[in-house]
Amino acid sequence: MPKSTTKISSAWRRKIHEVIYEADTPVGKAFDVTLLIVIIISVLLVLLESVPALGAKYADEFILAEWIITVFFTIEYILRIISINKPTKYIFSFYGIIDFLSTIPLYLTFFIGGINALLAVRALRLLRVFRILKITRxxxxxxxxxxxxxxxxxxxxxxxxxxxxxxxxxxxxxxxxxxxxxxxxxxxxxxxxxxxxxxxxxxxxxxxxxxxxxxxxxxxxxxxxxxxxxxxxxxxxxxxxxxxxxxxxxxxxxxxxDPNYRHVNTQVCQNCMARKHQDDAEYCHKCGYSLDV
The missing domain is CATH 1.10.287.70 (Helix Hairpins)
Known part of the structure; x- marks a missing residue:
């Protein structure tokens, strides 16, 4: 692959990483807030669908909405994997497992009926609010x-x-x-x-x-x-x-x-998924990978 193509690919992956993983940037925060809103809507849909009167009357609308949200989560999950150098670091992490479990139930309905109620597991993804709001305490x-x-x-x-x-x-x-x-x-x-x-x-x-x-x-x-x-x-x-x-x-x-104390941000290393980097850090404190986006 030519060097120019490699650089474009690397820059593209870096940009995706910035949007999806970084909560300190305006674009990253906007993405995470949007993600939280979609998660809340998804959980509400599952809860409302379990009400017999609503589930029978709006069955088609509920199914359509759930599939739209599931496709959104699927694309997000794939982008999270391809935007980091070591995908297994994310796939087998706590958030990676939660993201997978919140995406797969609707696909399983092709093989096992009635399992779409497990979509309520998406509520666990609301844990990301701690990272978005930077509630480090x-x-x-x-x-x-x-x-x-x-x-x-x-x-x-x-x-x-x-x-x-x-x-x-x-x-x-x-x-x-x-x-x-x-x-x-x-x-x-x-x-x-x-x-x-x-x-x-x-x-x-x-x-x-x-x-x-x-x-x-x-x-x-x-x-x-x-x-x-x-x-x-x-x-x-x-x-x-x-x-x-x-x-x-x-x-x-x-x-x-300590006047020399430096604030720790929410930046995530694209290479090893390490967190808690200082605001002025240029390289990952764990693997030494460049943090410059």
């Missing part, structure tokens, strides 16, 4: 919450195992005390009742009738309040600790007070 808080949950996971698993053991023991006792006459026809059914009672859901399909059974049910219900509080306390403690560490680190207040 909320993204940071989400990261802190994610880290707190990961740090709390071993403690929560131990706690859940203890709850399971309690449910098995108390369910077995309730089976012996109440018996099939009260609805406790087997130990698994009794364990189900115990878990429902511990979690304070209380479907009411099974209830103890003997004084001893009601006494045990009272104890289980009181324990339920503590069971709700424990995992919440574990995650809250980890979140608070993580918040203090973040505030004391170089990524916290010290960075904001």
């Amino acid at each position: 909320f993204i940071g808080e989400a990261d802190k919450l994610s880290k707190a949950i990961k740090s709390s996971l071993p403690k929560i698993l131990v706690f859940l195992f203890a709850v399971l053991v309690i449910s098995i023991i108390m369910g077995t006792i309730m089976y012996l005390v109440e018996g099939a006459e009260s609805g406790f026809v087997s130990i698994p059914v009794s364990i189900y009742w115990c878990i429902v009672t511990l979690t304070t859901v209380g479907f009411g399909d099974i209830a103890p009738v003997t004084p001893m059974g009601q006494f045990l049910a009272t104890i289980i219900m009181i324990m339920g309040y503590g069971i709700i509080a424990v995992p919440t306390g574990i995650v809250s403690a980890e979140y608070t600790t993580g918040g203090k560490d973040s505030d004391d680190s170089d990524n916290g207040k010290l960075q904001i007070e």
Whole structure:
């Protein structure tokens, strides 16, 4: 391929990349806002189509609108792939998988009927609003919450195992005390009742009738309040600790007070899909690829 043709192709792909991936440019922001509006319309159409009266009366209109939106998403998905140097970086990324899942359902209706309701998964694409509006603080808080949950996971698993053991023991006792006459026809059914009672859901399909059974049910219900509080306390403690560490680190207040601190934008590397580049950066901080569009 001649060099001139290669340059034109590269410039064309760069322009597409700027429009689709960059939220800091006017064109990029306009595209993302348009995309969000289309996503919202698509989700509303799926919701309205599920209403029997509307679905029967405007069936053809709903199908036409869904296909127009699906074609729009398909073109967008293809352009996202061809505008970056390493397509797999996008295809297997979080947003790439969400974009694929939000596009494919309507095509699957050719093989599986009634699956177009899965188009509601497009609501997940509204997560892009964080990037468009540059709400970096909320993204940071989400990261802190994610880290707190990961740090709390071993403690929560131990706690859940203890709850399971309690449910098995108390369910077995309730089976012996109440018996099939009260609805406790087997130990698994009794364990189900115990878990429902511990979690304070209380479907009411099974209830103890003997004084001893009601006494045990009272104890289980009181324990339920503590069971709700424990995992919440574990995650809250980890979140608070993580918040203090973040505030004391170089990524916290010290960075904001530093006059040399440089703002991080939403620019995405065309080569490796890396984010969080500084405003005056000319090359990707991860792979060194030129960021000049």
